[in-house]
Each structure stands twice: as structure tokens, then as C-alpha cells.
Amino acid sequence: MxxxxxxxxxxxxxxxxxxxxxxxxxxxxxxxxxxxxxxxxxxxxxxxxxxxxxxxxxxxxxxxxxxxxxxxWDWSNSLMTQLSYVIKEKDRLSKIEISLRELINGIAIDGEEFKIKKIIDLYNNKEAKEALNYNLVELNIKNTEVLEKLPNMASSDPDSLEWIALVGQLKKYMHLGYSHSRIQNIIERMDVKKGEDFTDEDVFLDKLWDIRMSPEESKKFSLYPIDQEVLTFLEKSYSHYLDNKS
Missing domain, CATH: 1.10.1660.10 (Multidrug-efflux Transporter Regulator; Chain: A; Domain 2)
Incomplete structure (x- = not known):
């Protein structure tokens, strides 16, 4: 006993x-x-x-x-029912995980100006993935695997996190001006990383940038809504970088 x-x-x-x-x-x-x-x-x-x-x-x-x-007691039926419940719960938790990562990465980009509405709008745009797949030919992608390399707000992979951090840093120091060395260092890293992640995909990247510069198209393709002011500043900073590089 x-x-x-x-x-x-x-x-x-x-x-x-x-x-x-x-x-x-x-x-x-x-x-x-x-x-x-x-x-x-x-x-x-x-x-x-x-x-x-x-x-x-x-x-x-x-x-x-x-x-x-x-x-x-019907153990087989009971265990199958429990398995079904666990699978559904796993899917539910997976969606919560995605939302949390998007929120965290949204703050990394927007800082104190972050608005949860951006994530809600992104979450509600359920047709975006289908639209992206539908327009693969239009985007002239040589290798569809390139899509997996695009920065993903719900991802924890190092490449996505670095892109998100770079955009966040760019926005944080915009007040310094596009020609400032700190901004140009960020742009230089972006350019190097573009070469590392998207070799020989210039046509695709140009079309993707056109989509990114359009709020309507960005929403259609479920791209995280970056402020137009930031995108314009990035474009101007990159042009300045290329001019000095050449």
C-alpha cells in the first residue's frame, strides 16, 4: 500500500x-x-x-x-473521434500561429504606426492565392518555385525575416533622406539579397514591383500593404544607389 x-x-x-x-x-x-x-x-x-x-x-x-x-466502451470510435477533433484543433491553432506571425512582422515593418487593420484586411482577402496562381503566366515566371522565395509575413524563415527587417529599417530612417549612408547601406543589402534570392528573375521582379506600387493590385495579390510613401522612398533610394554604383 x-x-x-x-x-x-x-x-x-x-x-x-x-x-x-x-x-x-x-x-x-x-x-x-x-x-x-x-x-x-x-x-x-x-x-x-x-x-x-x-x-x-x-x-x-x-x-x-x-x-x-x-x-x-467503443475505444476505436472514441479514438477516431478524438483524432478528428485534434486535427481540426491543429488547423485552428495553425491559423492562429499565422496571424500572430503576421502581427509580429507587421510591427517589425511599421513600428509604432502599425495598424491591426492591415492584417485583418490581408486575412480576409481569401481569393488572393488563387489570383496569384491564375496570373503565373502573365507574370512570366520561369520557375514557379520563385514564389516560395518571396517574403512572407506569416513566415519565420530567415530570408523572409531579413527582408521584413530591411523594410522596417528603411522606414525607420526615412527622415535621413534617400542619399544618406545609412539608407544606402540598407539598399545595398537589399540589392545583394535580391541577387542571392532571385537570380535571373529580373522580368518577374519588375512586374512584381509594378504590382507592389499599385495599392489595388497589391491587395489583389495579398501583398502586405506598405505605405506608398515608403515604396516611393525605396524606389528613389534604389535609383540613387544604382547611379552611384554605375
Whole structure:
């Protein structure tokens, strides 16, 4: 027999939880000491392990109680139902993860001026992906895998995060002017990164920039809404960079 305190150490379950399980009839002690302390055996320990496992895979205590007490419980059907629930929950959490990443990356671009409405509008534009796929030929993409290299506001990959950080830095220091060395250093890194990520895709990039410069087209293709002032400043800064480079 195990005293409740010893049973707690063996099972890593608190005394408070064990008392609650006893109260709801989920796991009762085999007996009690003269002082009223609960006593458990190996049978209760095995049952507790089953309870903890079923909790881990998402079952409620009320369900677990019925499952362990019924000899006719349909385990196969119950587990399939639980699997279906977990898959749906996984999809729901995945969407939440995407929204959180978009919010975090939105702040990285816009700083204190960030507006949650931008993310809501982006989220609600559900036809954007279909529109992008539909216009692949129009965009003259040699390799459709290039789309995967585009900065993604919902991504955590280093390339996307660097592009987002570069745009954020550009916006932060716009007040210095497009010819300032700090701005030109940012533009230089953008140019180098463009060469690293989009080799021989100049035609595509030019058409993508035309889309980016149009608020209506950007929305159509579900591009994160960057302020027109920032885009114009980027264009002017890049022209200055190219002039000095040549």
C-alpha cells in the first residue's frame, strides 16, 4: 500500500488532484488509515497512468471516467473521434500561429504606426492565392518555385525575416533622406539579397514591383500593404544607389 504522499511522488500528481479525483469518483483509494489518510495500491497507480495518458491526448475527465468504467466502451470510435477533433484543433491553432506571425512582422515593418487593420484586411482577402496562381503566366515566371522565395509575413524563415527587417529599417530612417549612408547601406543589402534570392528573375521582379506600387493590385495579390510613401522612398533610394554604383 502507498500512503497518499508516497503515491504523489510515484505518480507526479499533486495531493490536491488526487483528492479531487477521489471526490468525483474517478480514482478512489483502496482504503484509508485510521487517521483518514488515503491509501493506494499498484492497481490504482496503473489506473492513474491511464487517466494521465488519456488527459494528455485530449479527453475530458468526465469522458475518462466513463471510458474506464464501461466494459462495452467503443475505444476505436472514441479514438477516431478524438483524432478528428485534434486535427481540426491543429488547423485552428495553425491559423492562429499565422496571424500572430503576421502581427509580429507587421510591427517589425511599421513600428509604432502599425495598424491591426492591415492584417485583418490581408486575412480576409481569401481569393488572393488563387489570383496569384491564375496570373503565373502573365507574370512570366520561369520557375514557379520563385514564389516560395518571396517574403512572407506569416513566415519565420530567415530570408523572409531579413527582408521584413530591411523594410522596417528603411522606414525607420526615412527622415535621413534617400542619399544618406545609412539608407544606402540598407539598399545595398537589399540589392545583394535580391541577387542571392532571385537570380535571373529580373522580368518577374519588375512586374512584381509594378504590382507592389499599385495599392489595388497589391491587395489583389495579398501583398502586405506598405505605405506608398515608403515604396516611393525605396524606389528613389534604389535609383540613387544604382547611379552611384554605375
Amino acid at each position: 502507498f500512503h497518499i504522499n508516497e503515491f504523489k511522488k510515484l505518480s507526479s500528481v499533486s495531493v490536491r488532484t488526487l483528492r479531487y479525483y477521489d471526490k468525483i469518483g474517478l480514482l478512489k483509494p483502496v482504503s484509508k488509515t485510521e487517521g483518514g489518510h488515503r491509501l493506494y495500491s499498484n492497481t490504482e497507480l496503473k489506473k492513474l497512468q491511464q487517466i494521465q495518458f488519456l488527459k494528455t491526448i485530449g479527453f475530458q475527465l468526465s469522458e475518462i471516467k466513463i471510458m474506464l468504467e464501461s466494459e462495452e
